[in-house]
Amino acid sequence: MNILYDERVDGVLPDVDRAALLQALSARLPDLEVLHQREELKPYECDGLSAYRTTPMLVVLPRHIDEVQGVLKLCHEFHVPVVARGAGTGLSGGALPLEKGVLLVMARFNNILHIDPAARTARVQPGVRNLAISQAAAPFGLYYAPDPSSQIACSIGGNVAENAGGVHCLKYGLTVHNLLKVDILTVDGEHLSLGSEALDSPGFDLLALFTGSEGMLGVITEVTVKLLPKPQTAKVLLAAFDSVEKAGRAVGDIIAAGIIPGGLEMMDNLAIRAAEDFIHAGYPVDAEAILLCELDGVEADVHDDCDRVRQVLEQAGATEVRQARDEAERVRFWAGRKNAFPAVGRLSPDYYCMDGTIPRRELPGVLQAIAALSAEYDLRVANVFHAGDGNMHPLILFDANQPGELDRAEALGGKILELCVKVGGSITGEHGVGREKINQMCAQFNSDELTLFHAVKAAFDPGGLLNPGKNIPTLHRCAEFGAMHVHLGQMPFPDLERF
């Protein structure tokens, strides 16, 4: 599988004297672990988007921040690009290495530095796993809210780089809403603190700018997150519908009723059956769609909200509304949802996971349009997603060994993302742009907007050494992709066309 990928980045990078760089690394940073043999490099050739693979020139595994600083300074000197990597669970190829670049693995910075229960903050190193923060905070009755499905494995540095979401971000926000401070090293190894422990910081909001910047503005060395008190109780309602459009409309109705669920997820029939076969969650396999709606907070509040949501669901035409009877059933309901991707993976040799976001009111129409596209392209599409956020994850099922199926899957995926942009949404909700969706950025943004992105990038990294070829496409690439409106016939920032 080789979706939407081209080799231009490595193709245009200048050649590097690998031997000289290796020698300089070992001379200046004698304790730094450097991998350079082909078989050592192999495990690092991709992140969670395994369809895209490149063997990095070198992999470094620092243990101390001054080693990270040393690596950055040396790479700056040698004009060698640097790709930072955390746990490597990203789904858009944001940590895909470069053949002519150094892969900077931050996984060994995995210490929780301080939990402050009075301030409700945790100060951690970037390689700390998402779930480990909540585990460390649990003795104080606190937790870290953003919960990507990969939270057992993914690291907080990667969460910040991708502005990760999760099932509970409808109520509790994305990573950016749960951060106080990020310490970074700039491309030339300068230390900067973005944000502060106080509520607000003067000057431009560089913390928010940095969050979700996919490794293009600096390397994260420390993260201070907000912690939240664990809700007293949580209940889940499961509602079945005889059409996906009705389920989509019910999502808007719940929100319009003034209720903010902890999570509000949707699965269509294909996803329901796949999950049920795999997990035995107790889902109604004949339903065309189900909604899972979690309500959390204090007992009495949750009780009231459950009644109101049940009413809304019934009025929206639910054929059945069930409340998880106990904690075991609640966990089972969620296990079905959280394992839906691997469950769908059992139905088909290959699948392609999309990550578009749309305004909630567009859900019924877009679901209908996806069904029509699925028929047109003759490929099954399973829908399982964060409905409350309007963050869709259509999974396109195909078999790469059948001639033409890969091309059709690519084309169908592109159509779905363009549809998301057309209705006022965006091409990514929580997986990031990375290498995967770089061409779709040309549909999302015009050349003025892209020019501004490049100017901001240049403010942090004038030489373009940090994670080149990801996140923000060059105007040249967009012109080739055919989606760009060139402004007044000019191509601004021609010097940024290197990558």
Place this chain on the structure above:
Amino acid sequence: MNILYDERVDGVLPDVDRAALLQALSARLPDLEVLHQREELKPYECDGLSAYRTTPMLVVLPRHIDEVQGVLKLCHEFHVPVVARGAGTGLSGGALPLEKGVLLVMARFNNILHIDPAARTARVQPGVRNLAISQAAAPFGLYYAPDPSSQIACSIGGNVAENAGGVHCLKYGLTVHNLLKVDILTVDGEHLSLGSEALDSPGFDLLALFTGSEGMLGVITEVTVKLLPKPQTAKVLLAAFDSVEKAGRAVGDIIAAGIIPGGLEMMDNLAIRAAEDFIHAGYPVDAEAILLCELDGVEADVHDDCDRVRQVLEQAGATEVRQARDEAERVRFWAGRKNAFPAVGRLSPDYYCMDGTIPRRELPGVLQAIAALSAEYDLRVANVFHAGDGNMHPLILFDANQPGELDRAEALGGKILELCVKVGGSITGEHGVGREKINQMCAQFNSDELTLFHAVKAAFDPGGLLNPGKNIPTLHRCAEFGAMHVHLGQMPFPDLERF
């Protein structure tokens, strides 16, 4: 009063051919209202920080976005700086005009364009008053959460430019947390949309970067905000303490108990007595400090929380805890707080309002230190502030007609802000930097950080024409102010030293 102000900005601006600009404006934008007579310009010489006054060269009052665009293009051509202004209620001089600049008044863009109750959003023009959004949303049971004390008058464009806060931002966030999309015109009149109606946008988070950028990155032409359902009920507890330190500690205790109040405000004895004399709110005038703690949500939840907060307050040593018996008393309790500034104004010919933010755990110590500084400088300080956020508003009382008092007030104010920075806080919570705190930014940030700010500014506005002299100090100014650590002996971006 002329605190921390110098005339450098206008002093170094190049001279402008005012007559030629006037002529070009009337030739190209014949319907545009332009003020140019001295008596017409006078009312615009300051914003809410009336101690700083400059007569603008020209004032323009456009009615259509294409007029705004025309003004920007013309000023760009003539290399004339532009200062945008909304309602002019800002407290840090962010909309202070320039003698050699055009003041662009956006007040006439005061239409609410669309309220979408299903998506819970409002799309409004920048001159719409903060409170008018909530009033328009009220028929749908919705409201706009951020509530600066000036909400009757201040406009949403200014709220975005300053990232405004308010009593309820502890629970509901600052302006940046309640925005979806901002449409802007760049310095050369290009139209850009930052953010989207969807949950997240790909690329760098320019919406967050823009929010709080104090008119330095672009001119706001439209704002899309999130609306929230009105809480079912709200109750207020008033707790009295025999020391400010105990009250400060109780704030941390409430938050650490896992409760997020709708508002959590503190007043010290001087503020209590002033407010009581003025408003007759029923405050205990013998208390050294009071806390006002509002709990909002569904009935049962609020009831439980009131009990828990009462317990925490009693354990923290409150000498009295009272719950407002009815809505009338609740409104009276808040009226005392909301009118505390003018109430304190009655005690003294002049006062100087600070706006530092500190981590909550530092409250007791910082309050003690402020009391010591107050004695040392022989000036009374009233404390009335958003305690839950750690956002302090010490009011320094002085008489500008008494020789030396102004200087002492300035010096004391500077000490308080430096103290805020020292304990990990910041020099502004919600009033912005503007012209007022430009020198304190040199204490807050080092030269690497300031250089990055300037580089980001240059990405949007390479010629430095938008609101020069505000928000981000030049390295040159910081070197003069004496607080800057020059990096490796270099002064980066010497061309930015113009202002």
